[in-house]
Amino acid sequence: MPRRYWLMKSEPDAFSWDDLCAAKDQTTSWDGVRNYQARNLLRDEIKEGDQVFFYHSSTKPQAIMGTATVVRAGYPDDSQFDPKSKYHDEKSDPANPRWFMVDIKADKAFKHPVSLPRMKATPELEGMALLRKGNRLSVQPVSAEEWKLIRGLSRTKGSE
DNA sequence: GCCAACGTTGGC
DNA sequence: GCCAACGTTGGC
Numbered sequence: 001m002p003r004r005y006w007l008m009k010s011e012p013d014a015f016s017w018d019d020l021c022a023a024k025d026q027t028t029s030w031d032g033v034r035n036y037q038a039r040n041l042l043r044d045e046i047k048e049g050d051q052v053f054f055y056h057s058s059t060k061p062q063a064i065m066g067t068a069t070v071v072r073a074g075y076p077d078d079s080q081f082d083p084k085s086k087y088h089d090e091k092s093d094p095a096n097p098r099w100f101m102v103d104i105k106a107d108k109a110f111k112h113p114v115s116l117p118r119m120k121a122t123p124e125l126e127g128m129a130l131l132r133k134g135n136r137l138s139v140q141p142v143s144a145e146e147w148k149l150i151r152g153l154s155r156t157k158g159s160e
Numbered sequence: 161g162c163c164a165a166c167g168t169t170g171g172c
Numbered sequence: 173g174c175c176a177a178c179g180t181t182g183g184c
Contacts, residue, residue: 057182
């Protein structure tokens with residue numbers, strides 16, 4: 001199985017790229033995802049060694065801040081069983097957990113974060129999941145071509 | 161702050 | 173099982 005690529009969104013007010021870099025071992029559990037489509041990716045598709053773009057949403061500017069590596073593949077999200085957590089899900093059965101998470105570790109900060117407008121202005125990225133209208137998935141696939149191209153963009157300053 | 165898009169919930 | 177109402181996401 002070749003390494004695969006993903007994009008994960010985070011609101012920096014909640015958890016930012018800097019928070020990831022400041023975390024112990026620059027590693028965090030990607031918990032709190034409560035969407036079935038994203039859950040399926042976390043549980044079934046995302047494997048150790050896969051690479052992740054870390055994207056800041058609902059902020060200015062929205063941008064991919066850097067890359068991370070999946071250091072642990074899908075396992076049950078423990079926040080679903082914690083009554084004190086805002087992610088608590090009383091309907092989830094511990095014997096058959098509903099929600100999953102992965103662990104990611106910060107890899108490289110982009111010299112130049114790649115902004116949403118810059119990606120939109122790049123014709124080769126036209127089909128990218130992130131740019132599709134109405135897209136709300138917080139975890140989404142990235143193709144090898146998109147990965148390579150965006151890493152290239154991050155090495156040079158854009159107009160955005 | 162607005163609102164379009166989409167997912168989820170619940171009445172029937 | 174349909175679908176209207178509602179809540180959330182996230183760009184603008």
